[in-house]
Amino acid sequence: MADYKGIKGFTIPNVSSDPDNPIAGQIWYNSTSATLKGEVEAGVGEGTWAAGGSLSTARNPSGAMSGIQTAALNISGPYSGSVDNVEQYNGTSWTEIADVNAPRENAMSSSSGPATATLFVAGNGPGAVTYCEQFNGTSWTEVNDVNTAKGQGAGVGTEAAALVFGGVDSWYTAKTEDYNGTSWTEVADLNLARANLSSFGIQALAFGVGGRAPGTPAIKPNVESWNGTSWTETTEANTAKSEASGSGVTTAGLFYGGAAPPGNTATTEYWNGSSWTELADLATAGSRISCNMGASSTATIVPLQASPSVTTEEWNASTVNNTITVS
């Protein structure tokens, strides 16, 4: 009968205690615990959520985000009485910076672009509006409007190449608009008109995840993939959620928090390009609208609360390998 050495060309070390600093891929037999063990490479699957820096101003969950974990923007929020409505994060603390010209909530953003060159797109102020503003790192300037007034949609991309889709105009919309750095153009619709969906990706390769749409149940697990030309239905998320958040790219995306009846959820799902996997939960269940942010699935941040709050949470994939028991 073939033995392990005959197949693999080496034997598995038989040791009485685990090695001190095993490397990823190392396997050994622990004779004391009578278990076969191995070292697993660090990665997204071992990630966790920790407390992030507190916002300067408590906000309702309705602002937009952009940037990366160590250089992020949280933009506007409630349209009424908004003051000091933009904050910038440096990885440790939030600082109030220049206000947008027209405060509004449920807006979209160029969520995967840099914080210092962000588009702040449409939203509710209180009804759906078409305004767009661009941040240059110092101040906000009005740029060309979107074609259709909308709020509660999703946005990806950068200030020079953005995509916004879904939301509510007078009713749930499937409309998708593409920004080329100067103007907005209507392109192919989503297959399912919906609002409060999550997103990740870039202008040319994007995902729209979950959201609300007419019919029962109202909250959907639907996922659509954008290839630069059209939307295609792809593998549904494990949990139907709306008002969740997203970050990453179409081969490595996160979908976290949100509303999942009967209330808010703390769940995190990871898309690896072909399937969804449940990862570690947020510490606090909560929902956000239009809070998609960042092109990274290994490090992101979300202000996430069920009522006005200053708290945030940061996701980081593990950089530490883990020992697992094989058998």
Add this chain to the structure above:
Amino acid sequence: MAYKYCTATNWGKDFFTHQERRDFYLRGHAGEVWVVGDNHHGDDWIGKVSGVSKTQAEAQAIVDGEIEAAQTAYDALSAEEQASKGSRPVKYNLP
């Protein structure tokens, strides 16, 4: 799994760390209520954040009160505002 209950104010960065999230169950709720896994790591964290111990019933009452207040605020909104806020808050039981 056994739990402990406390209230503590989240001060922001490092209020709970990645390592602590790996070491014990931790879930935050309305009213600054925290449900903490009952092990020595959880006990250490309650000490670190100066958590005020609560019974499960006390913690549940705090959360219920916060949700009732949120429900009242939601009900006072116009239909349009409610549509843009998402679902009406719903009461739930702590583990």
